[in-house]
Amino acid sequence: MSKILIRGAKVLGGEPQDVLIDGETIAEVGVGLSAEGAQVIEADGQILLPGLVDLHTHLREPGREDSETVLTGTRAAASGGFTAVFAMANTFPVADTAGVVEQVWRLGKESGYCDVQPIGAVTVGLEGKKLAELGAMHESAAGVRVFSDDGKCVDDAVIMRRALEYVKAFDGVVAQHAQEPRLTEGAQMNEGIVSAELGLGGWPAVAEESIIARDVLLAEHVGSRVHICHLSTAGSVEIVRWAKSRGIDVTAEVTPHHLLLTDELVRSYNPVYKVNPPLRTEADVMALREALADGTIDIVATDHAPHPHEDKDCEWGAAAMGMVGLETALSVVQHTMVDTGLLDWEAVADRMSVRPAAIGRLEGHGRPIAAGEPANLTLLDSAYRGVVDPAGFASRSRNTPYEGRELPGRVTHTFLRGRATVVDGNLA
Template sequence: MSKILIRGAKVLGGEPQDVLIDGAVIEAVGAGLSAEGAEVVEAAGKVLLPGLVDLHTHLREPGREDSETVLTGTRAAASGGYTAVFAMANTFPVADTAGVVEQVYRLGQEHGYCDVQPIGAVTVGLEGRKLAELGAMHESAAGVTVFSDDGKCVDDAVIMRRALEYVKAFGGVVAQHAQEPRLTEGAQMNEGVVSAELGLGGWPAVAEESIIARDVLLAEHVGSRVHICHLSTAGSVEIVRWAKSRGIDVTAEVTPHHLLLTDELVRSYNPVYKVNPPLRTERDVHALREALADGTIDIVATDHAPHPHEDKDCEWAAAAMGMVGLETALSVIQETMVETGLLDWAGVASRMSFKPALIGQAKGHGRPVSAGEPANLTLVDTEYRGSVDPAGFASRSRNTPYEGRELPGRVTHTWLRGKATLVDGKLT
């Protein structure tokens, strides 16, 4: 593999530097670097970040290849600046055995656009009644360390306790989809003024908050790690903040769409805004932004949830829940967190690369941009502004809430272990 010289990039938003890649690793970082015969990428004015890591992606394969495949999903990831994604277990069949997680893992290796780390199901079939083969999935070639029934809540406290006890033995983590099912029967959107006016079934904040409160106490009791998926309410923020103040080993994520969009958009009855958990209020959005900035919320995760056209182009009540997000995540974070002054680019790198890699134990990812480290890198044109056109997405699905919306920033290059997966905004 030839050498690559990235010239004049603002590493983590700091002073311009050159970065020399030799094969799969970074050879040198500094001013005025040169290398005979190296491919030169002129990066003046652009920001260089470590490759992004998404702890919450739905790749749909096996079983729903009409929505997404490992190939199309990882191409979307590379387009968005990601070099590693964690694939959720709610596939068909469910990723609750060593065989299924190894299949997903090997598909990721074959396609080569980013590393794919499967997430194993907590319970058999996501049914919440019996623990899945957690140990076998961990010991498989996929080396699973994160387990989740995402899409469904592990609502049985005894099962949740057992899962926390089991993963503690090998340093794993249970990622909880916090949704008390009895409180959300028939729910269609956030419970509040807008749901009352529209006559849609309300999804109360307490349905999320009650599960988080229970699970942080269980994690404290067991002495294990729990991760909260797609936290969405101001009350949830306060519970996680309290838990961390007690020294409980809890981490939490927020999605880009929960940092930008509110339940007011549901007035359009456009199913593109139907998501789980639902879009919340302006007050919640403000609390989530502040919590991400102060570290109460540890990371940004996309919850990339692709659906085919027919599952979204229908009446609200019948529409599937979820939004695609890999290809727009960094732009939304630039608008909501960087341009508001809540985070600098080093803070973005922490929440979209360093910390998610640490939580998920993604080897070789979330590393400093320095000599000797793997060349997993993302180059961003932060001065760019443009409207979102889903027709140009690499994802197989188009269910984005940002169609036609102007967002800042554009990923121009992505490198996975020194191999370019995206060049000048185009997949290789």
């Protein structure tokens, strides 16, 4: 592998520096670097970040290859600046055995666009009745440490406690989809003024908040790690903040769409805005931004949820829930957090690379941009402004809520262990 010299990049948004990649690692970081025979990339003040890590991605394979495959999903990830993704377990068959998680892990290895770390199901078939083979999945070649029934809540407190106890033995974490099912039967959108005016079934904030409150107490009792998926309400923020003040080992994520979009968009009845958890109010959005800024919310995770055209281009009530997000995540974070002054680029690296890798115990990612470290890197032209056009997505699906919206930032290069997966904004 030849040497690559990135010249004049703002490392973590700081002063321009040069970064020399030699093989799979960073050889040197400094000013005025040179290397004979190296391929030179003129960064011209673009932002250089450690490769992004997504703790919450739906790659759909096996079973729903009409929506996404590991190959198309990782190509989308690379296009968005990601060098690693954690693949959720709600596939067909469910990733609740060592065999299925190893299949996903091997497909990721074959794709070559980013590392794929499978997430194992907490319960058999996501049915919430019996613990899945957590130990076997951890001991498999995939080395699973994150477990989730995402798409469904582990609503049985006894099952949740047992899962927390089990994963503690190997420093694993249970990632909870916080949704009390009895409070959300028939729910179609956030419960509030808009749902009342539209006559759509309301999804109350307490359905999320009650599960989070229960689970942080269970985690405290057991002395284990719990992670809250796609936190979406101001009340949830306060519960997590309280739990952290008590020293409970809880982490939480927010999606890009919950940092930007509100339930007012549902007035259009466009199913592209139908998502789980639902889009909330402007007050919730502001609370989420502030919590991400102050560290109460640890990370940004995309909850990339691809669906084929026929599952979204239909009446609201019949439409599937979910949005694609890998290719727009960094732009939305720049728009909502950086351009508003809530985060600087070093903090973005922390929330979108360092902490996700740490929560998932993923080695080789989320590392400093320094000599001797793996060359997992993302180069972003933060001055770019462009209109989102899903026709150009690498993902197999097009269900983005940002079509036609102008967003800042464009990933120009992504490097996975020194190999360019994206060059000049195009897949390599």
